[in-house]
Amino acid sequence: MRAPFFANIIISTLIAIVAWLWNSPALAAIPVQLYDLEYKECPASLEKGMISSGSSMTANCFIIGGKAKNASDKTLYDADVYGRIYDADNNNVMQNRTRLGSIEEVPPGVTDFEIRVSIPANLPTPLKLKQFKSSGFSHKVRWQTIEEFDGF
Secondary structure (H helix, E strand, O other): OHHHHHHHHHHHHHHHHHHHHHOOOOOOOEEEEEEEEEEEEOOHHHHOOOEOOOOOOEEEEEEEEEEEEEOOOOOEEEEEEEEEEEOOOOOEOOOOOOEEEEEEEEOOEEEEEEEEEEEEOOOOOOOEEEEEEEEEEOOOOOOOOOOOOOOO
């Protein structure tokens, strides 16, 4: 009577192990190293009419660029860029926000990237870029705009 019970447990365990090994790797975020960071002012065409997020204060537009190193063998998509930006007085210019933008596609190896940020105009420069990191996904992140959604 006990033999079929243990046989079922062993077979179930083997099936679970094979299924676990057979499936593709987890769809977790894959880290991307960011380095050689620098910033420059936006061209006049991008800068016109800039205001700071959530207020009517004028803002300066900057483009932060650098190198993104994807050590995996897969192209990564929608890589979120996080970091802290400090002004000349070491004040955090975005106190409640560390996500600064995203890189649409990061192929394996080293890639140049640029993201645009708005900084309140009353903060002194030069800016200091610290604790920058990124992570992306091996598949495109799917999302729909409200206009495309017809589920109601």
